[in-house]
Amino acid sequence: MMPPIKVGDSLDIILSNALSGKTLFKDRSALRSDYIPNNLPYRNDQITSIAQILSPILQNSKPSNLLLYGKTGSGKTAVAKYVLEKFQQATIKHDKQISLAYSNARLAGSEYRVLVDLGQSLNLKIPFTGLPLSEVLQRIFNHISQFNLKTIFVLDEIDFLGKHSYDDILYSLTRSNEHLGSGLLALIGISNDLNFKTFLDPRVLSSLDEEEVLFPPYTVEQLRDILSERVSLAFNKDTVRTSISNLCAALAGSEHGDARRAIDLLRVAGEVAEREAATTVEDRHVRIASQKIDQDRIFNAVKTLPLHEKVVLASVSLLPSISTTGQVFDKYQNLARGISLDPLTQRRVSALLSELDVQGLINANIINHGRHGRTKRITCLVPKDILDEIFSQNSQELHLLHS
Ligand SMILES: Nc1ncnc2c1ncn2[C@@H]1O[C@H](COP(=O)(O)OP(=O)(O)O)[C@@H](O)[C@H]1O
Numbered sequence: 086m087m088p089p090i091k092v093g094d095s096l097d098i099i100l101s102n103a104l105s106g107k108t109l110f111k112d113r114s115a116l117r118s119d120y121i122p123n124n125l126p127y128r129n130d131q132i133t134s135i136a137q138i139l140s141p142i143l144q145n146s147k148p149s150n151l152l153l154y155g156k157t158g159s160g161k162t163a164v165a166k167y168v169l170e171k172f173q174q175a176t177i178k179h180d181k182q183i184s185l186a187y188s189n190a191r192l193a194g195s196e197y198r199v200l201v202d203l204g205q206s207l208n209l210k211i212p213f214t215g216l217p218l219s220e221v222l223q224r225i226f227n228h229i230s231q232f233n234l235k236t237i238f239v240l241d242e243i244d245f246l247g248k249h250s251y252d253d254i255l256y257s258l259t260r261s262n263e264h265l266g267s268g269l270l271a272l273i274g275i276s277n278d279l280n281f282k283t284f285l286d287p288r289v290l291s292s293l294d295e296e297e298v299l300f301p302p303y304t305v306e307q308l309r310d311i312l313s314e315r316v317s318l319a320f321n322k323d324t325v326r327t328s329i330s331n332l333c334a335a336l337a338g339s340e341h342g343d344a345r346r347a348i349d350l351l352r353v354a355g356e357v358a359e360r361e362a363a364t365t366v367e368d369r370h371v372r373i374a375s376q377k378i379d380q381d382r383i384f385n386a387v388k389t390l391p392l393h394e395k396v397v398l399a400s401v402s403l404l405p406s407i408s409t410t411g412q413v414f415d416k417y418q419n420l421a422r423g424i425s426l427d428p429l430t431q432r433r434v435s436a437l438l439s440e441l442d443v444q445g446l447i448n449a450n451i452i453n454h455g456r457h458g459r460t461k462r463i464t465c466l467v468p469k470d471i472l473d474e475i476f477s478q479n480s481q482e483l484h485l486l487h488s
């Protein structure tokens with residue numbers, strides 16, 4: 086073991102490294118999640134398919150609607166933005182007019198805000214609140230008709246619009262022809278959730294999914310190549326060895342080949358190394374980065390849970406390490422009443438438990454007792470300190486851990 090670095094020493098090293106230009110990072114922005122590289126290896130097929138499907142717009146006819154889907158970090162957002170950028174360049178060069186719009190449903194947070202984003206991209210101001218959705222849609226369609234706009238609208242993370250409520254706006258957007266006198270609107274939906282299609286109204290699905298492009302997860306070898314390009318963009322020479330970026334690729338590829346996770350690992354490992362005033366990124370920095378990213382992921386997942394789901398999770402965490410649904414439900418009822426919350430039914434709580442299981446926050450195993458039926462065995466997977474921190478941020482929820 087190396088002796089621990091004293092703060093004063095490491096500060097000196099950081100300052101002198103910075104002054105002498107001996108820093109790890111050459112261009113940090115190349116590791117940001119919204120960075121679009123000039124080159125997207127292993128996505129040529131997807132890029133050409135999308136360009137081909139959209140190309141009729143350059144002849145003023147309506148392209149098919151399109152659905153892009155694949156797991157997180159498979160390059161969907163990067164590819165979609167890359168293709169839009171290329172269309173933009175082509176239309177400027179050939180003096181054509183195309184309106185490009187992009188909205189991320191998760192970041193927008195509601196159907197209304199998605200339409201505000203769309204309006205804004207078309208230079209149409211829509212008040213931030215107050216109008217019925219149908220009115221907003223009508224204004225957008227009128228605007229497109231009036232100015233004869235040829236519009237491509239990319240709706241990213243479309244599955245975040247809430248599992249059932251989105252049918253109306255998607256239905257209208259995908260059937261824009263029926264509402265437009267002139268101009269056109271092609272919709273590109275992007276989903277991280279492979280089951281998304283099963284939640285859609287079949288009428289919406291058939292018009293959204295006229296064409297689809299699948300983004301398979303990257304293999305570890307592909308992640309290695311993607312990372313090695315990023316390393317040379319983001320880091321100074323000789324600060325990140327190939328074995329280090331390969332380790333990031335291997336760790337990120339162990340679940341599904343997720344380029345975002347791979348790049349995050351590289352960035353956080355670089356930051357950890359920098360904080361230690363190291364001049365190269367080492368294995369241990371990557372391991373620390375990996376733990377830190379997992380913790381942050383869990384923290385954010387718990388923090389953004391709806392209140393009842395938080396209460397259910399707190400109930401699981403307060404029970405012995407393996408409990409049944411019935412025990413969780415009893416505890417949940419107590420906690421909910423303790424904070425003056427109307428408890429949900431056992432059926433709903435059971436559904437929330439399944440959601441927590443899908444998110445990896447609890448582990449629920451069904452145990453078969455033969456003739457005696459089945460029970461669920463439930464274990465909390467969220468570390469206690471994370472729960473403490475989150476519940477102590479909210480005085481109402483603080484009650485939970487002390488009841
Ligand atoms: N083929 C690729 N080459 C280089 N970088 C990529 C590639 N695919 C994805 N990335 C990068 O990986 C990260 C995640 O990609 P993203 O498009 O956001 O994934 P998704 O939208 O499928 O979740 C982004 O930083 C993106 O730039």
Ligand SMILES: [Mg+2]
Binds near residue numbers: 241
């Ligand atoms: Mg994305």
